Amino acid sequence: MKNLLIVSAACALALSACASSDTGRDEDKAAEALAAFDKTGETESCLSLRRIDQIKALDDKNFLVRVGRDDYYLNEVNGRCSNADGLNTRLQYRTTLSQLCRNELISVVDNGTGMNIGSCGLGTFQKLEKKSG
Template identity: 50%
Template structure:
Protein backbone atom coordinates (compact mmCIF):
# COMPACT_ATOMS: atom_id res chain seq x y z
CA UNK A 1 0.00 0.00 0.00
CA UNK A 2 2.84 2.41 0.80
CA UNK A 3 4.37 1.90 -2.68
CA UNK A 4 1.03 2.73 -4.29
CA UNK A 5 0.72 6.00 -2.35
CA UNK A 6 4.28 6.96 -3.28
CA UNK A 7 3.53 6.28 -6.96
CA UNK A 8 0.35 8.40 -6.84
CA UNK A 9 2.15 11.26 -5.04
CA UNK A 10 5.06 11.09 -7.49
CA UNK A 11 2.67 11.16 -10.46
CA UNK A 12 0.84 14.16 -9.02
CA UNK A 13 4.11 16.05 -8.55
CA UNK A 14 5.24 15.23 -12.11
CA UNK A 15 1.88 16.30 -13.54
CA UNK A 16 2.01 19.54 -11.56
CA UNK A 17 5.51 20.26 -12.91
CA UNK A 18 4.34 19.65 -16.49
CA UNK A 19 1.35 21.96 -16.09
CA UNK A 20 3.55 24.67 -14.52
CA UNK A 21 6.09 24.40 -17.34
CA UNK A 22 3.37 24.65 -19.97
CA UNK A 23 1.77 27.65 -18.24
CA UNK A 24 5.19 29.34 -18.18
CA UNK A 25 5.62 28.77 -21.91
CA UNK A 26 2.20 30.25 -22.68
CA UNK A 27 2.90 33.37 -20.60
CA UNK A 28 3.55 36.47 -22.69
CA UNK A 29 6.87 38.21 -22.14
CA UNK A 30 6.94 41.77 -20.81
CA UNK A 31 8.51 42.87 -24.11
CA UNK A 32 5.64 41.32 -26.08
CA UNK A 33 3.01 42.81 -23.77
CA UNK A 34 4.56 46.29 -24.14
CA UNK A 35 4.71 45.97 -27.93
CA UNK A 36 1.14 44.66 -28.20
CA UNK A 37 -0.13 47.50 -25.97
CA UNK A 38 0.40 49.75 -29.01
CA UNK A 39 -2.39 47.89 -30.85
CA UNK A 40 -5.95 46.78 -30.40
CA UNK A 41 -7.17 43.44 -31.67
CA UNK A 42 -9.84 43.68 -34.34
CA UNK A 43 -11.03 40.09 -33.97
CA UNK A 44 -10.62 39.63 -37.72
CA UNK A 45 -8.38 36.76 -38.77
CA UNK A 46 -6.82 35.53 -41.98
CA UNK A 47 -5.77 31.96 -42.67
CA UNK A 48 -3.17 33.05 -45.24
CA UNK A 49 -1.29 36.21 -46.19
CA UNK A 50 0.18 36.95 -49.61
CA UNK A 51 3.99 36.80 -49.36
CA UNK A 52 4.32 39.60 -51.92
CA UNK A 53 2.50 41.89 -49.47
CA UNK A 54 4.55 40.95 -46.38
CA UNK A 55 7.15 43.60 -45.51
CA UNK A 56 8.54 41.89 -42.40
CA UNK A 57 7.90 39.27 -39.76
CA UNK A 58 9.10 40.47 -36.37
CA UNK A 59 9.15 38.01 -33.48
CA UNK A 60 8.51 40.01 -30.30
CA UNK A 61 9.17 36.89 -28.24
CA UNK A 62 9.26 33.15 -28.95
CA UNK A 63 5.44 32.91 -29.05
CA UNK A 64 4.23 36.14 -30.70
CA UNK A 65 5.12 37.41 -34.16
CA UNK A 66 4.07 40.73 -35.68
CA UNK A 67 3.61 40.58 -39.43
CA UNK A 68 3.94 44.00 -41.08
CA UNK A 69 2.39 44.36 -44.51
CA UNK A 70 3.36 46.74 -47.34
CA UNK A 71 0.05 48.63 -46.92
CA UNK A 72 0.84 49.27 -43.21
CA UNK A 73 -1.57 46.58 -41.96
CA UNK A 74 -0.25 44.58 -38.99
CA UNK A 75 -1.15 41.04 -37.99
CA UNK A 76 -0.38 39.04 -34.86
CA UNK A 77 0.49 35.38 -35.11
CA UNK A 78 0.56 33.46 -31.82
CA UNK A 79 2.60 30.47 -32.95
CA UNK A 80 1.85 26.97 -31.75
CA UNK A 81 4.57 25.72 -29.46
CA UNK A 82 7.52 27.83 -28.52
CA UNK A 83 9.70 29.02 -31.41
CA UNK A 84 12.98 28.82 -29.48
CA UNK A 85 15.36 31.67 -30.30
CA UNK A 86 12.98 33.48 -32.67
CA UNK A 87 13.45 36.90 -31.05
CA UNK A 88 17.18 36.54 -30.40
CA UNK A 89 19.39 39.03 -32.24
CA UNK A 90 21.46 37.26 -34.88
CA UNK A 91 18.81 34.68 -35.72
CA UNK A 92 16.61 34.66 -38.79
CA UNK A 93 13.27 33.06 -39.67
CA UNK A 94 13.03 30.70 -42.61
CA UNK A 95 10.02 29.05 -44.21
CA UNK A 96 9.10 27.18 -47.38
CA UNK A 97 5.85 27.80 -49.20
CA UNK A 98 4.23 26.04 -52.12
CA UNK A 99 2.04 28.93 -53.24
CA UNK A 100 2.59 32.66 -52.91
CA UNK A 101 1.01 32.65 -49.46
CA UNK A 102 2.14 32.16 -45.91
CA UNK A 103 -0.59 30.17 -44.16
CA UNK A 104 -1.69 28.71 -40.87
CA UNK A 105 0.09 25.40 -40.17
CA UNK A 106 3.22 26.42 -42.11
CA UNK A 107 6.40 25.62 -40.21
CA UNK A 108 8.77 28.46 -39.34
CA UNK A 109 12.39 27.51 -38.71
CA UNK A 110 14.73 29.66 -36.60
CA UNK A 111 18.31 29.72 -37.89
CA UNK A 112 21.36 31.03 -36.02
CA UNK A 113 23.08 33.23 -38.63
CA UNK A 114 26.57 32.87 -37.15
CA UNK A 115 26.50 29.05 -37.15
CA UNK A 116 23.95 28.57 -39.95
CA UNK A 117 22.20 25.94 -37.81
CA UNK A 118 18.58 25.43 -36.85
CA UNK A 119 17.87 26.39 -33.24
CA UNK A 120 14.08 26.08 -33.19
CA UNK A 121 10.87 25.73 -35.14
CA UNK A 122 7.13 26.20 -34.67
CA UNK A 123 3.85 26.18 -36.54
CA UNK A 124 1.93 29.28 -37.52
CA UNK A 125 -1.65 29.86 -36.40
CA UNK A 126 -4.18 32.23 -37.97
CA UNK A 127 -3.14 35.83 -38.46
CA UNK A 128 -5.15 38.27 -36.32
CA UNK A 129 -5.44 41.79 -37.66
CA UNK A 130 -4.35 44.55 -35.31
CA UNK A 131 -5.17 48.24 -35.40
CA UNK A 132 -2.50 50.65 -34.24
CA UNK A 133 -3.66 52.83 -31.35
CA UNK A 134 -3.03 56.57 -31.56
CA UNK A 135 -0.04 57.65 -29.51
CA UNK A 136 -0.93 59.36 -26.27
CA UNK A 137 0.35 62.94 -26.08
CA UNK A 138 3.28 63.41 -23.71
CA UNK A 139 2.35 65.03 -20.42
CA UNK A 140 3.87 68.45 -19.86
Protein backbone atom coordinates in the same frame (compact mmCIF):
# COMPACT_ATOMS: atom_id res chain seq x y z
CA MET B 1 9.39 27.77 -57.73
CA LYS B 2 9.97 27.92 -53.98
CA ASN B 3 9.87 31.23 -52.18
CA LEU B 4 12.32 31.84 -49.35
CA LEU B 5 12.16 34.64 -46.81
CA ILE B 6 14.84 35.28 -44.24
CA VAL B 7 14.09 37.73 -41.44
CA SER B 8 16.69 38.89 -38.96
CA ALA B 9 15.15 38.75 -35.53
CA ALA B 10 17.90 41.00 -34.18
CA CYS B 11 16.93 43.82 -36.53
CA ALA B 12 13.25 43.05 -36.22
CA LEU B 13 12.76 44.19 -32.66
CA ALA B 14 14.60 47.33 -31.65
CA LEU B 15 12.97 47.18 -28.22
CA SER B 16 15.03 44.13 -27.31
CA ALA B 17 18.60 44.73 -26.16
CA CYS B 18 19.29 41.03 -25.83
CA ALA B 19 17.59 37.66 -25.92
CA SER B 20 16.19 36.43 -22.67
CA SER B 21 15.54 32.89 -21.58
CA ASP B 22 13.20 34.21 -18.90
CA THR B 23 9.70 33.53 -20.25
CA GLY B 24 8.15 36.22 -18.05
CA ARG B 25 10.48 38.86 -19.44
CA ASP B 26 9.76 37.68 -22.99
CA GLU B 27 6.03 37.96 -22.38
CA ASP B 28 6.57 41.46 -20.96
CA LYS B 29 8.45 42.48 -24.12
CA ALA B 30 5.64 41.18 -26.31
CA ALA B 31 2.98 42.89 -24.19
CA GLU B 32 4.89 46.18 -24.37
CA ALA B 33 5.14 46.01 -28.16
CA LEU B 34 1.49 44.96 -28.53
CA ALA B 35 0.27 47.78 -26.26
CA ALA B 36 0.40 50.06 -29.31
CA PHE B 37 -2.33 47.98 -31.01
CA ASP B 38 -5.92 46.84 -30.55
CA LYS B 39 -7.13 43.46 -31.78
CA THR B 40 -9.90 43.92 -34.35
CA GLY B 41 -11.34 40.41 -34.11
CA GLU B 42 -10.66 39.85 -37.81
CA THR B 43 -8.51 36.84 -38.72
CA GLU B 44 -6.88 35.42 -41.81
CA SER B 45 -5.69 31.86 -42.40
CA CYS B 46 -3.20 33.00 -45.05
CA LEU B 47 -1.44 36.18 -46.15
CA SER B 48 -0.08 36.82 -49.61
CA LEU B 49 3.74 36.79 -49.70
CA ARG B 50 3.63 39.91 -51.87
CA ARG B 51 1.83 41.78 -49.10
CA ILE B 52 4.18 40.80 -46.24
CA ASP B 53 6.83 43.44 -45.62
CA GLN B 54 8.25 42.31 -42.28
CA ILE B 55 7.92 39.65 -39.60
CA LYS B 56 9.16 40.60 -36.11
CA ALA B 57 9.61 37.98 -33.43
CA LEU B 58 8.37 39.69 -30.27
CA ASP B 59 9.21 36.61 -28.22
CA ASP B 60 9.11 32.82 -28.65
CA LYS B 61 5.34 32.77 -29.25
CA ASN B 62 4.31 36.08 -30.82
CA PHE B 63 5.21 37.38 -34.27
CA LEU B 64 4.19 40.84 -35.46
CA VAL B 65 3.59 40.81 -39.22
CA ARG B 66 3.57 44.10 -41.13
CA VAL B 67 1.58 44.01 -44.33
CA GLY B 68 1.91 46.99 -46.61
CA ARG B 69 2.71 50.29 -44.97
CA ASP B 70 0.36 50.40 -42.00
CA ASP B 71 -1.42 47.07 -41.64
CA TYR B 72 -0.38 44.66 -38.89
CA TYR B 73 -1.23 41.13 -37.85
CA LEU B 74 -0.33 39.15 -34.76
CA ASN B 75 0.56 35.51 -35.21
CA GLU B 76 0.62 33.44 -32.03
CA VAL B 77 2.59 30.38 -33.08
CA ASN B 78 1.71 26.83 -32.11
CA GLY B 79 4.19 25.74 -29.47
CA ARG B 80 7.33 27.83 -29.03
CA CYS B 81 10.00 29.05 -31.44
CA SER B 82 12.85 28.93 -28.97
CA ASN B 83 15.21 31.93 -29.31
CA ALA B 84 13.17 33.40 -32.19
CA ASP B 85 13.96 36.91 -30.96
CA GLY B 86 17.64 36.17 -30.31
CA LEU B 87 20.38 38.56 -31.40
CA ASN B 88 22.17 35.92 -33.46
CA THR B 89 19.19 34.18 -35.00
CA ARG B 90 16.86 34.71 -37.91
CA LEU B 91 13.48 33.36 -38.95
CA GLN B 92 13.24 31.39 -42.15
CA TYR B 93 10.52 29.58 -44.05
CA ARG B 94 10.04 27.85 -47.36
CA THR B 95 6.77 27.58 -49.21
CA THR B 96 5.71 26.51 -52.68
CA LEU B 97 2.65 28.70 -52.41
CA SER B 98 2.27 32.42 -53.01
CA GLN B 99 0.92 32.68 -49.46
CA LEU B 100 2.09 32.13 -45.91
CA CYS B 101 -0.56 30.14 -44.08
CA ARG B 102 -1.57 28.82 -40.68
CA ASN B 103 0.28 25.61 -39.73
CA GLU B 104 3.25 26.32 -42.01
CA LEU B 105 6.59 25.80 -40.30
CA ILE B 106 8.91 28.68 -39.42
CA SER B 107 12.50 27.79 -38.54
CA VAL B 108 14.86 29.59 -36.18
CA VAL B 109 18.34 29.60 -37.71
CA ASP B 110 21.63 30.43 -35.98
CA ASN B 111 23.32 33.18 -38.02
CA GLY B 112 26.82 31.98 -37.11
CA THR B 113 26.45 28.34 -38.09
CA GLY B 114 23.46 28.44 -40.44
CA MET B 115 22.00 25.53 -38.46
CA ASN B 116 18.32 25.18 -37.72
CA ILE B 117 17.98 25.41 -33.92
CA GLY B 118 14.20 25.08 -33.71
CA SER B 119 10.90 25.45 -35.48
CA CYS B 120 7.21 26.04 -34.83
CA GLY B 121 3.93 26.15 -36.72
CA LEU B 122 2.20 29.40 -37.51
CA GLY B 123 -1.17 30.16 -35.96
CA THR B 124 -3.98 32.28 -37.37
CA PHE B 125 -3.13 35.83 -38.42
CA GLN B 126 -5.07 38.23 -36.15
CA LYS B 127 -5.62 41.71 -37.59
CA LEU B 128 -4.38 44.56 -35.41
CA GLU B 129 -5.12 48.26 -35.53
CA LYS B 130 -2.68 50.91 -34.34
CA LYS B 131 -3.99 52.89 -31.42
CA SER B 132 -4.32 56.59 -32.18
CA GLY B 133 -2.40 59.11 -30.11
